[in-house]
Amino acid sequence: SNRYCVERNVFDEEPDVKVLTVATEKNHGLERFLRSARVYNINVEVLGEGKKWEGGDMKHEGGGHKVNLLKEKLTSMKIPEDRDQIILFTDSYDVMFLGSLDEIVKKFLEMSVRVLFSAEPFCWPDSSLASQYPDSQQLNPFLNSGGFIGYLPELLKILNFDIVGNKDDDQLFYTRVYLDEDYRESLRISLDHKSVIFQNLHGALSDVQLVANSTEEWPYLVNVVTKQRPLIVHGNGPAKLTLNNLSNYLAKSWSVSDGCVLCDEKRIVLDEDKLPKVMLSVFIEVATPFMEEFFQSILAIDYPKQKIHLFIRNGVEYHETEVENFYNAHSSEYFTAKRIKSTDLVGEAEARNIAKDRCIGSDCEYLFCLDSHARVEPDTLRYLLSTGYDVIAPLLVRSGQAWSNFWGAINSVGFYSRSADYMDIVNRSIEGIWNVPFINNCYLMNIALFRKPSAKHVSYLKEDTDPDMAFCASLRSAGIMMYVSNEKEFGHLVNSETFDVSRTNPDIYQVIDNKLDWEQRYLHPKYYEVFDNKEKQLMPCPDVYWFPLMSMRFCKEWIEVMEAFGQWSDGSNNDKRLESGYEAVPTRDIHMNQVGLDIQWLRILKDYVRPLQELVFTGYYHNPPVSVMNFVVRYRPDEQPSLRPHHDSSTYTINLALNTPHLDYEGGGCRFIRYNCSVKDTKPGWLLMHPGRLTHFHEGLLVTKGTRYIMISFVDP
């Protein structure tokens, strides 16, 4: 160290620093690396650009090619006379700069060594060498070759230590040098055990922490064990995905005050005259609720249909008719149209590959994949195009669930795992464009990517693997990064888990799993108005309220469900459906549990009826509402035309009109005897709500013609 001090004093000037990397291919990893260099004003020379890579698959041993490219470069370099020449070498595809070169060199100089390699906890690729390390018990004992810094003369001596084949392993080469005690000591080679400069992520995930909630403008990475803030991060090996996640924040990608910095860096303004051709690929792989609305959403996409190649693949027989109807009605509006029917015996992965390959092989510039579960806003396609990202999905979430169309992380077996920021992204408590390991259901891809040789293995097809998982895995292998945007609301996912096409009108059963779509179709359009304006409360009889609850369509379909079932009770006092077996005031009816609508109806009570109740019967809270008697009543002149005066066993009763007086029937209505007040001018979808007992002795008035249907619940009995 004494000698070094003298040497230091030889030069007044700052040392000359050269930053080198190797990248034979331009890919998203290199793009990210260079962006991080740019952010910190670091000038990087990329070695091997345009050359053929001979270093093997980066997931395994290999990389000797990197050593030879570096050796060639350093050998050719002229050593300045008045100052030291320092070389910083890093990998590129899996590395990011987290600070400026000044900071890096300052730290290096403070360490008073001639060469500093990054360090890691695994002795790789030859773990038997561990015992030759001078101290293998300390933190990160072993050499990693993804990053090193040192003086040019010493580095030249290292590179000339031995001959290395392009396919030999670079890390093994440098390890052998380091383990040679003569070399190590004479060249003063050291390892950055404490990640003062270099942070290798593999095996260190619990050592590092992303700090985004400090007073600093930019999120940073801290090694909580050594208290260092590393300046270069290396997502070595399987930690590549961790780096992808960190890259959403680090290197000034995210601003604590302004949010997503990355979002605007590639933004394109679409030229209306030169809109790119898009292949819209629609996939219907399982029976899916609310398909009517799905087709409407396709038609509503804000993009010239003449710029769209339509591709529809339907794998579900149940949907064939509506697909057929849609296709026949609209395919001609598109630039081209292609269809795979459920009867075509094409598998999902195959179908998806067909779409991709059709796009690759055509004038198509983008492939927009859209599954039947995805429900997007009309402007989604334009938005995705304008981001400038190659592979990007709009965030879509199942209403009321955490289930979305992306994964924040992937576990060791390649399956879904939740990232720390997953819920923040799903909930949009942070908004941006996010590098993620998996997307599906709806995404846009720049098809040019797939025309490159590096993407030749990209496919949806992999044995025993879900097509989406296979596809995303192949994208990751090809170094193609996927993004999900939650910059805005783009739509949602429907849930087909409980969709039972053996039911009549199965969509009406979906109030629990697809609340949003269900509301849209089945809730009365004016349902919410009463909450905005208390003056709108209607009271046709004392303490009897009247609300718009359900849509006309609901009423029609609900009746259809009952009539399809058809087993109306016989109107006698003996009723086997009841625990007691006895009903004092029988109606001709069908109970909701007979048609499998009981839990759905209870959800309707909880989500739509209860808020109305709380609005008008102040101070009464009973959540969830309890109701065992939920049934549709049918009144007919020749069957049971009326209901005698009675009380209901309820705290409050709801009475939903399902059809229309004077149109569907004559007579009918509900009379409240103590108030001598009748409600006869009922409207379908409108709900009467009245106390069940004591005050509201009531009767069902005589139906003289036609059929009257009402839906009744005795709430909180």
Added chain:
Amino acid sequence: SNRYCVERNVFDEEPDVKVLTVATEKNHGLERFLRSARVYNINVEVLGEGKKWEGGDMKHEGGGHKVNLLKEKLTSMKIPEDRDQIILFTDSYDVMFLGSLDEIVKKFLEMSVRVLFSAEPFCWPDSSLASQYPDSQQLNPFLNSGGFIGYLPELLKILNFDIVGNKDDDQLFYTRVYLDEDYRESLRISLDHKSVIFQNLHGALSDVQLVANSTEEWPYLVNVVTKQRPLIVHGNGPAKLTLNNLSNYLAKSWSVSDGCVLCDEKRIVLDEDKLPKVMLSVFIEVATPFMEEFFQSILAIDYPKQKIHLFIRNGVEYHETEVENFYNAHSSEYFTAKRIKSTDLVGEAEARNIAKDRCIGSDCEYLFCLDSHARVEPDTLRYLLSTGYDVIAPLLVRSGQAWSNFWGAINSVGFYSRSADYMDIVNRSIEGIWNVPFINNCYLMNIALFRKPSAKHVSYLKEDTDPDMAFCASLRSAGIMMYVSNEKEFGHLVNSETFDVSRTNPDIYQVIDNKLDWEQRYLHPKYYEVFDNKEKQLMPCPDVYWFPLMSMRFCKEWIEVMEAFGQWSDGSNNDKRLESGYEAVPTRDIHMNQVGLDIQWLRILKDYVRPLQELVFTGYYHNPPVSVMNFVVRYRPDEQPSLRPHHDSSTYTINLALNTPHLDYEGGGCRFIRYNCSVKDTKPGWLLMHPGRLTHFHEGLLVTKGTRYIMISFVDP
């Protein structure tokens, strides 16, 4: 019989018939016998009248005196020449005629015998003689001497069969004659086995039936075994009481169309100037509810107090003060007054005898006994006097029970047994004056009866016997008949069974056992008005009704019960009295079960509150009302002054004001929030009734001064 036919033809004339009986004493039995003869125009000669009876106690062997008196009479009789002389002999005290002499003789002549004795199922008094009877297996095989009919010559021969002592048994005498085969056959003596004429009741109770519901005007007796209607009935031995019961109907005592014929036969019009002196004897033997009203009823007796000797015996320390107060205030108004205190250590029977003996030994003409349980109308005494009966009770019944102040029958051990007509008398579905074996609590006695030697054993005192039972038994032994009248409503009995003087205001606990008295004192005087006039329903807020329920006195005493108990809850959410241990909206209160008023209050709910509910909340029936939360609330400025908005866990809630705003407190009241309507001008004893849930969110308004008390029930939770 051939010979008899010849003899019959000897005379053209009807036979001469002489009816004889023996009665040395004029008593109620004889009176009844003679009345029955009179009713059927039968001329009876009573032998032995005024003579000293030497025939012994009629319950045992004896009666030879009767034979000798008859023998003397028949021996002295002149036998008519132109016709047969027939003799009909019967007992008197236990016999009644049920038909005319013509009918009797006609039946006798049809039987073609010379002498006919009545027959019975017991061989008495010497059962060893049974084997000497010609046929002891037939119905009523044995001779009874209480009645016989025969020709004078044959009877003379019979009477001369042997000498008989006055103390010898008459029945044994005639039996010996009958068992002498010579006598039996030569004199053609026969027994009335089939009760063609004579019906002995002992051992035949299931053979006979009183028929009062035929088309005939007069009830009659039928022997259902032999299909005969006997013409003379003999209540021999223990059947005396059965005869007493039958005598209420037979011998035209009861008219199917006009009812009680006997009632008017002795009726007296009281001479206002010569009203008899009455000793009013009051007995307080057990702690008795509603004594205040008892003393009022005594003062209200419609009779000049100067004609009354007042005698008050109090055996109950608890009542001493009020007796003292009454005595001090009123004794001087009476002609004389005498008092026995609870401290005088006089037993009940002794006390009752003292009263009787004081009356006997004074100028008193009637003894009117009145127990603390008896509550009589003011005119009862005058009515009893006017009946002309010697011993007569007004029918008094416990309200709502079958328990009365008389017994319809007595079983073999001398205790209460129900007669066939007991309930009809109690319910007054038949009205009259009824010969019964037991009366108590309130009765009038003609004291002259007790001055006769035959009554010298009459007493309330008999070891191990209830004084009333002892007394009535001794009356029955003395041949003194007791009557109960139900001609009108005379009052009722209070029930002291559950009267618990350890309670504060114990009378208020008596709503179940003494409903009538309780209502009188505690029910609001206008309670019943709302039922007459629906216009009177008050509704201070929507569906909140307002009724007068309780008297001012109720309110005062109810508060006193609570404050005497004093353990008001602490107003916190933790309440050990509740099953859940938790009360969300606590008040400072005392629950009815804490002061032993729970079942009483439930009765009030059922009997007084429920009818109001049914009146106003049409169609709601819930009987009995269920209520687990019944409590008095106390509001005070420095304790708990108000109650936050809430619902009650009830179908309907009742809220009874117990004291008076602006007098007892300032502020307070109940506000119904949804209707923005308050009830503040509450009146003590007035009840608010309102739905508990949903519509009637309510709060207890702030009490700013004094103490407000209310009684609350959550009915049908």
